[in-house]
Each structure stands twice: as structure tokens, then as C-alpha cells.
Amino acid sequence: FVGANHGKRKRIERLLTAYSLFLKENKERKNETLLVLKTMPISITSPANLIKICAKLEISSNVIFLYGENNILSDKAMNIIYNCFDVNVSASSSEGFGFPTLESMACGIPQIGPDCSSFIELIKDHENCNNDRGLLVKKGEWVMINDGSYRFEVNEQDFSHNMEILYSDNDLRKGLGKNAEIWIKQYTWEKVAKQWNNILNTWKK
Helix, strand or coil, rough: ECCCCCCCCHHHHHHHHHHHHHHCCCCCCCHHHCCEEEEECCCCCCCCCCCHHHHHHHHHEEEEEECCCCEECCCHHHHHHHCCCEEEEECCCCCCCCCCHHHHHHHHHHHCEEHHHHHHHHHCCCCCCCHHCEEEEEEEEEEEECCEEEEEEEEEHHHHHHHHHHHHHHHHHHHHHHHHHHHHHHCHHHHHHHHHHHHHHHCCC
């Protein structure tokens, strides 16, 4: 997982719970898997102390936090981290453009994400399932927060099940990752910059 520890939005505690359920399904997984989190375990923007949550779930020995100074790592370091992933995961309750999703896809990494916001567009090909870039967590609950907007809270058991699917099927992981690497080539800085330039020039007129 790559992202800021923003409590109610990123819902990292749900990701940790899903991973704990995944580990409980088979004791060998404790020796074979790690959950790497590029995030601050304790943050002023979140009430969630991720270190304490890991301890409570008894998964501390299987979770690694990477955050550098002020939660900043170099582009070179991030490239290495992404390329060490077998799967990129997120339990975020809402997401905008989804840079970690796009960046990991560029490294040929398959995805697991909630069935909401930009994850739907980035992970799923609704015209041809053979072009999917990962698995969406379909089950969950839409919850209204204080500002009146809704957030999607993934079902941890369903998330764990998706982890199980990709963990057990190396060919599926490779296929989804290859789809991601090909599909993501449409996103280039030159293309995006040109689109913004056209929009801004239109406004000037």
C-alpha cells in the first residue's frame, strides 16, 4: 500500500484487518507474505495508530512501514518499492486520480481496490474482462460522514478473499499486471499537459 495515513478516507485499518484474515486462513502465509505500507504509522491527520492496530491483530511481524523523512521517499526509492510488490492494494473509501494505482501499474503490478471512485475506471475494463488490471472489492457499505458526503467502507472479508485469489494464482497476477502495464501507457505527462493547455487556452478566450 502507498498513501497517506488519513484515517477515515484511506481506511488503512480495514486493510490491516483484511490482511489479518488472509493470514488466518493458512499459517504458512505468515512465512510467505509481507504487507508493506508506505505511510506514517502515526499521523496528525488520523486517529488510527497503525502500530497498535497491528499489535492488536497480531500481525506486527508481517507488516513493514516505509516512510522516510516526513513521509517522503525519492522517485528512485519508490520505483524500487513498487517493483518489489506482487500486488498493490488499497482499502480507501474514496480516491481522486489515484497516483499510487497508476504508478504501480506502470511497473506491471496488479491491483486490489474497492468498488468506488477512480478505482472502478483504473482497475476494471467494463467492455472486456480480459483487459482487467486487478480485482475490485465489490462488497462494502456506503456511509455518510460529517460533511454530508458518502464513503465506501470495504468489507474486510471480501478484501481478504481477493488477496487469496491473487496469492493462489501466479498466472492471474502476471496476466493482470501485464494488462496494467500496457493500459497505463495512455497516461503520459505530455498528453495530460497538452489537455490542460487546451482547456486553459479555451478559458482565456
